[in-house]
Amino acid sequence: PVERRPEIQESRLQLPILAEEQVLMEAIRENPVVVVCGETGSGKTTQIPQFLYEAGYGKDAMIGITEPRRVAAVSMSHRVAHEMNLSQRTVSYQIRYEGNVTPETKVKFMTDGVLLKEMQKDLLLSKYSVLVIDEAHERSVYTDILIGLLSRVVPLRTKKGNPLKLVIMSATLRVEDFTQNQRLFKIPPPVIKVDTRQFPVTVHFNKRTPGGEYLQETYRKVCKIHRMLPAGGILVFLTGQAEVHALCRKLQRTFPSASGAQVKNTTETKETKKTKKDQKLPQINLDNYTIEGDADQADDGILEEDIDLDAHIVGVDDEDDMDDSAATATSDSELPMHVLPLYSLLPPDRQQRVFLPPPEGSRLVVIATNVAETSLTIPHIKYVVDTGKVKKRFYDKVTGASAFQVTWVSKASADQRAGRAGRTEPGHCYRLYSSAVFSDFQTFSPPEIARRPVEDLVLQMKDMSIDKVVNFPFPTPPDVEAVKAAEQLLVQLGALQHTAKPKNPKVTPSPVVTPLGRAMARFPVSPRFSKMLALGEQHGLLPYVISIVAALTVQEVFLPSSGPAVQTEEQQELKDAQRRVAQLKKTWAGQGQSLLLGDIMVLLRAVGACEFAGCTKTFCEENGLRYKAMTEIRSLRALLTNAINTVCPGAKVYVDPNMRPPTELQAKLLRQIMLSGLGDRIARRVPAEQISDKAHRFAYQSTSMEEYVFIHPSSVLLKIRPEYVIFHEIIETGKPYMHCVAAVEPE
Ligand code: ADP
Numbered sequence: 023p024v025e026r027r028p029e030i031q032e033s034r035l036q037l038p039i040l041a042e043e044q045v046l047m048e049a050i051r052e053n054p055v056v057v058v059c060g061e062t063g064s065g066k067t068t069q070i071p072q073f074l075y076e077a078g079y080g081k082d083a084m085i086g087i088t089e090p091r092r093v094a095a096v097s098m099s100h101r102v103a104h105e106m107n108l109s110q111r112t113v114s115y116q117i118r119y120e121g122n123v124t125p126e127t128k129v130k131f132m133t134d135g136v137l138l139k140e141m142q143k144d145l146l147l148s149k150y151s152v153l154v155i156d157e158a159h160e161r162s163v164y165t166d167i168l169i170g171l172l173s174r175v176v177p178l179r180t181k182k183g184n185p186l187k188l189v190i191m192s193a194t195l196r197v198e199d200f201t202q203n204q205r206l207f208k209i210p211p212p213v214i215k216v217d218t219r220q221f222p223v224t225v226h227f228n229k230r231t232p233g234g235e236y237l238q239e240t241y242r243k244v245c246k247i248h249r250m251l252p253a254g255g256i257l258v259f260l261t262g263q264a265e266v267h268a269l270c271r272k273l274q275r276t277f278p279s280a281s282g283a284q285v286k287n288t289t290e291t292k293e294t295k296k297t298k299k300d301q302k303l304p305q306i307n308l309d310n311y312t313i314e315g316d317a318d319q320a321d322d323g324i325l326e327e328d329i330d331l332d333a334h335i336v337g338v339d340d341e342d343d344m345d346d347s348a349a350t351a352t353s354d355s356e357l358p359m360h361v362l363p364l365y366s367l368l369p370p371d372r373q374q375r376v377f378l379p380p381p382e383g384s385r386l387v388v389i390a391t392n393v394a395e396t397s398l399t400i401p402h403i404k405y406v407v408d409t410g411k412v413k414k415r416f417y418d419k420v421t422g423a424s425a426f427q428v429t430w431v432s433k434a435s436a437d438q439r440a441g442r443a444g445r446t447e448p449g450h451c452y453r454l455y456s457s458a459v460f461s462d463f464q465t466f467s468p469p470e471i472a473r474r475p476v477e478d479l480v481l482q483m484k485d486m487s488i489d490k491v492v493n494f495p496f497p498t499p500p501d502v503e504a505v506k507a508a509e510q511l512l513v514q515l516g517a518l519q520h521t522a523k524p525k526n527p528k529v530t531p532s533p534v535v536t537p538l539g540r541a542m543a544r545f546p547v548s549p550r551f552s553k554m555l556a557l558g559e560q561h562g563l564l565p566y567v568i569s570i571v572a573a574l575t576v577q578e579v580f581l582p583s584s585g586p587a588v589q590t591e592e593q594q595e596l597k598d599a600q601r602r603v604a605q606l607k608k609t610w611a612g613q614g615q616s617l618l619l620g621d622i623m624v625l626l627r628a629v630g631a632c633e634f635a636g637c638t639k640t641f642c643e644e645n646g647l648r649y650k651a652m653t654e655i656r657s658l659r660a661l662l663t664n665a666i667n668t669v670c671p672g673a674k675v676y677v678d679p680n681m682r683p684p685t686e687l688q689a690k691l692l693r694q695i696m697l698s699g700l701g702d703r704i705a706r707r708v709p710a711e712q713i714s715d716k717a718h719r720f721a722y723q724s725t726s727m728e729e730y731v732f733i734h735p736s737s738v739l740l741k742i743r744p745e746y747v748i749f750h751e752i753i754e755t756g757k758p759y760m761h762c763v764a765a766v767e768p769e
């Protein structure tokens with residue numbers, strides 16, 4: 023029996039989904055697969071797991087809920103535990119690096135990638151009585167594959183007399199991709215629509231579409247709404263964490279909050295100036311930016327929004343800005359503003375603040391990335407300011423090179439965003455682009471699976487004995503070329519091999535998984551890296567390889583560095599810090615074989631030194647390391663170490679806090695191991711006499727791209743310029759830059 027607190031019970035009753043409980047539970051009882059379609063905020067994520075729990079689905083097996091975003095898995099598990107008055111031991115979560123699942127867990131929130139990994143071990147998912155696939159409209163790669171796989175698992179479980187229920191939840195339309203897809207579900211599953219009291223939202227388009235300066239325009243619009251329009255929260259959609267912080271700071275300065283926590287510009291003292299400065303993010307130059315988080319590894323739900331590369335921030339932070347000073351002058355007489363940031367990597371307790379009512383007499387302003395589009399519903403919003411932008415990683419299908427770009431959202435996304443304004447009363451949405459621009463938006467954004475390389479998926483599927491990947495019932499199939507490229511890479515890595523005798527000579531055989539491939543599929547990292555792990559075992563170098571792979575997987579180990587333009591005193595400080603870090607990197611890189619291992623050696627030494635120091639925040643700050651990255655690397659090292667001990671019990675590896683730097687011979691072997699995973703990511707320095715254009719000085723020619731590529735300025739091999747290099751990836755930022763470079767000898 024669930025005993026909810028009275029105030030929780032009361033707020034639940036406001037949710038439209040409560041009215042549908044009976045209909046919904048009956049549909050689930052009678053059908054193996056049910057699709058639930060309801061506006062964001064109708065209560066799907068927080069309530070349906072509770073309905074299932076109360077109906078007894080958690081009794082003999084677990085209720086599993088998958089989320090494409092980590093932030094949702096963590097925060098929703100907390101919320102549901104809180105609403106049901108149950109402990110986190112019963113309502114738990116699991117994301118790639120962490121979790122709080124116990125043997126008592128009944129309701130388990132997890133990222134979609136986590137469930138896919140579980141299916142490798144137990145395809146029938148016998149630990150679960152029901153699986154809820156949340157946010158299916160987001161069309162993350164893992165969600166798509168899970169739905170395909172589950173469409174087959176559900177009938178199998180029925181046959182076994184141990185039925186598994188599947189509930190697919192989606193915010194917007196386009197559920198036809200799931201329901202009207204005969205290959206997926208022969209009998210179309212019933213769709214339960216949750217009606218929402220959605221109030222009308224008036225959409226206002228800008229006459230003019232601002233170009234790069236859209237942040238400035240956003241600021242102006244928020245100020246205007248705040249000064250001129252009646253009470254009601256404002257929700258702003260931006261593209262990334264750095265933008266969010268920049269705008270928050272600027273608004274806080276213009277409209278000090280009721281508590282007086284913010285300083286007034288006129289009476290600012292030296293000290294307050296300094297603290298403000300400290301909070302300031304480094305300015306980011308587009309030519310020399312860094313990525314935070316890894317969009318490649320979407321399985322743990324880090325989406326593109328967590329990646330910082332915002333050239334635009336530079337303008338917004340301008341102290342001499344006209345708008346800024348004018349606003350400060352009048353701010354005393356105005357309503358205070360309660361400004362809160364919201365993005366995926368924000369710690370949960372700070373995320374929680376957006377759900378609380380703002381302090382008496384102030385206006386709530388939430389500056390968010392697209393997490394606020396459908397994952398989290400923020401109450402008390404009457405005005406939405408939509409930049410119409412989103413940050414995405416784009417891949418080149420042929421070369422695999424990628425670039426982060428800020429692009430327009432789809433019409434469906436823009437409408438979702440507008441809808442956030444009409445939850446409690448009629449609202450307004452201000453689109454910072456013209457209606458002509460809007461009419462050119464795509465109707466829906468293409469599913470992720472159509473946009474990115476698929477080698478990890480192909481290997482996982484082959485490991486599950488799905489040999490003909492193209493025949494798999496995908497909601498939307500991946501590009502045939504992308505599947506071919508993935509198979510080719512996996513054959514090259516030794517994870518797949520062509521069968522000697524095709525069963526049916528008429529069809530082109532597709533390669534099958536090798537024992538090595540099976541071992542590789544066990545590791546929660548990309549196939550290139552699992553190949554390195556497999557080889558590391560043979561050479562007794564596992565502790566090193568594990569550390570390197572963990573660091574390459576987590577990425578963004580070093581704090582972002584700023585561009586070359588140094589003007590202010592503050593930037594000078596930043597530059598000094600960068601110089602220190604550059605010096606440190608040089609020391610870590612060492613000499614001889616060690617130096618040839620280049621940026622990979624630097625990573626290895628950084629991981630080792632940080633572990634030796636106990637992985638403290640202070641150590642990270644002093645050495646230019648990103649604390650969050652280092653803790654994730656730490657978790658991943660433990661995870662990989664465990665995985666290896668399970669896959670090959672003879673290996674007996676452990677995480678050594680006193681890992682010594684590798685010897686010369688070991689460094690040499692490590693380079694060979696790196697080459698085994700990055701064998702198709704080699705580049706050769708272009709001889710000087712072949713270069714006519716000065717901009718192409720020190721260019722490299724890679725095996726995969728026609729265009730010249732360059733060593734990233736942050737590399738320790740920048741000045742050394744070895745003849746042959748391997749690199750982790752190419753990311754285009756002004757120029758196509760190779761990231762994480764090591765030297766190799768030609769064979
Ligand atoms: P849906 O999944 O249909 O979009 P949710 O179940 O996420 O809807 O949200 C239902 C309601 O619960 C919303 O009004 C939302 O504001 C509220 N809510 C969700 N999480 C929290 C939280 N952590 N604290 C307070 N309210 C919350």
Ligand code: MG
Nearest residue numbers: 066067396397
């Ligand atoms: Mg939801």
